[in-house]
Amino acid sequence: MEKKFVMHFPPVLVDKPIISTIVRKYNLEFNILKAFVSPEEEGTLVIAFSGEEKNVFDAVEELKSKGVKIQLIESDIRMIKERCTDCSVCIALCPTGALYLNRNTYEVKFEPEKCIACELCIKGCPTNAMISTI
Ligand code: SF4
Ligand code: SF4
Structure with a gap:
C-alpha cells in the first residue's frame, strides 16, 4: 500500500538522516513529492511511503515519537x-506539477x-472540473 503524508521537522531534526534510517528499518520505499525549509529552519516534506501497511504506520509512529509532526x-x-476547458488556470496553481499541459x-x-x-x-x-471525492 502507498500513503502520502505531510511531515514537519523541527529545526533540531532538519539535518538528521531520519528518513533514510526509518525507511531502511521498516523496509519501505519512499518518494519525496515536495520539500522545503522555512526561514525559521523548520523542514516540511510531502512524502509517499509504500510497503506493508503495518510497517508504514509503525514508521510514522516512530517519526512522531522523535518530534516530527505528521498529517x-x-x-x-x-x-x-x-467539464475541463483546458484553460490552464490550475497549472499555475498546482505546487507539485500534478497538472500540466500536453504540448502535443x-x-x-492530471x-x-x-x-x-x-x-x-x-x-x-x-x-468545477477538479473535485475531491472525500
Ligand atoms: S481543470 Fe479547470 S482550471 Fe484546470 S484547465 Fe480544466 S477548466 Fe481550467
Ligand atoms: S492537483 Fe490540485 S490538489 Fe493536487 S497538488 Fe495540484 S493543486 Fe493541489
Missing part, C-alpha cells in the same frame, strides 16, 4: 475531463501520483 493526506482529487494536444492533464491534495485547483477551477 496523513487522505483526500482523493479527481479531474472531470468533460494542448490538453491539460497526474494523481504527484497530487498532495492541497485543493488549490478546486478553488481556482472556473468550471
